[in-house]
Amino acid sequence: MQYHFRYCLLLVFILLGIYRSKAQLCADSLCGTAACICSADRSPAGIMISHVHEKKQWMLSYRYMNMYMNELQSGTTSIARSKVYQYYQAAPIDMQMNMHMLMGMYGFNDKFSLMGMLNYTVWDMNMDMASATSSVHNHSDTGPHKMHSSGIGDAGIQALYEAITYNNHHLILNGGLNLPLGNTEVKGAVKDLMYSNTVYPYAMQQGSGTTDMQAGVNYLWQKGRGSFGSQFNALIRTGKNNAGYSPGNELNLNNWLAWQWLKPLSSSVRINLLHSEKIKGSNPSLPLYDEPSGNPSNYGGNKIMCYAGLVFQSKNKALNHYRLAVEYGLPAYENLNGIQLKTQQALSCSCSVLF
Ligand SMILES: [Cu+2]
Numbered sequence: 001m002q003y004h005f006r007y008c009l010l011l012v013f014i015l016l017g018i019y020r021s022k023a024q025l026c027a028d029s030l031c032g033t034a035a036c037i038c039s040a041d042r043s044p045a046g047i048m049i050s051h052v053h054e055k056k057q058w059m060l061s062y063r064y065m066n067m068y069m070n071e072l073q074s075g076t077t078s079i080a081r082s083k084v085y086q087y088y089q090a091a092p093i094d095m096q097m098n099m100h101m102l103m104g105m106y107g108f109n110d111k112f113s114l115m116g117m118l119n120y121t122v123w124d125m126n127m128d129m130a131s132a133t134s135s136v137h138n139h140s141d142t143g144p145h146k147m148h149s150s151g152i153g154d155a156g157i158q159a160l161y162e163a164i165t166y167n168n169h170h171l172i173l174n175g176g177l178n179l180p181l182g183n184t185e186v187k188g189a190v191k192d193l194m195y196s197n198t199v200y201p202y203a204m205q206q207g208s209g210t211t212d213m214q215a216g217v218n219y220l221w222q223k224g225r226g227s228f229g230s231q232f233n234a235l236i237r238t239g240k241n242n243a244g245y246s247p248g249n250e251l252n253l254n255n256w257l258a259w260q261w262l263k264p265l266s267s268s269v270r271i272n273l274l275h276s277e278k279i280k281g282s283n284p285s286l287p288l289y290d291e292p293s294g295n296p297s298n299y300g301g302n303k304i305m306c307y308a309g310l311v312f313q314s315k316n317k318a319l320n321h322y323r324l325a326v327e328y329g330l331p332a333y334e335n336l337n338g339i340q341l342k343t344q345q346a347l348s349c350s351c352s353v354l355f
Pocket residue numbers: 038051052053059105
């Protein structure tokens with residue numbers, strides 16, 4: 001039933017886009033020119049890099065991202081919580097991420113822009129302890145258990161360079177750093193059942209604790225009503241953090257198609273392939289077999305997500321500089337290292353203003 005609802009939502013996004021107008025599009029000079037493609041940016045809400053800015057142009061944007069995970073999986077096989085209790089004292093039920101991000105961009109010249117990002121993330125995880133499922137369990141101090149962590153995450157800074165602009169083709173190179181502002185030793189509250197004033201598992205931490213390097217290649221094509229983007233991005237961790245570990249490196253590939261149905265409205269479909277590695281090293285304060293998220297080998301894997309999205313960008317002069325985007329995604333494939341919660345759905349919303 002839950003799945004049914006999610007696929008309906010995905011369909012609504014696509015159908016809204018198919019409601020096409022007979023309006024003449026692209027009569028203005030924004031479409032498919034070598035000039036600033038940010039003025040007609042149809043890239044989906046979940047895409048971070050899609051344009052460079054004109055000289056001295058600023059952009060500010062707010063992004064909200066939500067991800068929901070539940071049901072346990074090992075590799076590509078579902079695994080029951082009762083089976084997890086053979087190895088661990090507790091097992092996760094579900095997990096939710098709510099991220100709020102502020103992003104600023106500035107064009108130093110028509111080819112070179114700088115981008116800065118800061119986020120505030122809230123993580124919530126529900127767990128159940130082994131004895132809660134045993135026949136001798138009454139209610140007592142075991143059973144369901146919640147973890148909650150919130151705070152400022154790592155800051156990102158990236159340089160974007162439009163290396164090639166040829167007819168409707170754009171090639172943008174990006175490179176930058178993630179600075180370890182986020183806490184890597186978030187602790188449970190004193191009243192916490194499992195983590196009373198002790199450090200939470202890796203998944204509940206706000207930062208990587210490592211200075212991370214990011215680099216990517218982004219190809220964009222835009223002509224008339226159509227747009228296409230293909231982008232590859234690598235996130236490389238440098239060294240270990242003060243807590244004794246290094247989160248896994250990540251490789252990300254995005255391919256998306258967008259179509260402008262109405263003057264202000266376009267819709268998109270996107271496929272995202274993510275490869276992430278296991279955690280290297282470990283935080284010695286975390287017991288390996290209390291629960292799966294405390295074990296560094298239960299991290300990373302390969303995931304494919306499919307998204308549908310809408311972008312609203314007015315061609316009205318007064319509103320021309322505002323852009324709203326929303327995108328919703330479902331998993332198509334997940335091959336997870338060790339025992340982990342499966343990603344069930346993801347939502348991104350963004351609003352941007354140019355000045
Ligand atoms: Cu921008």
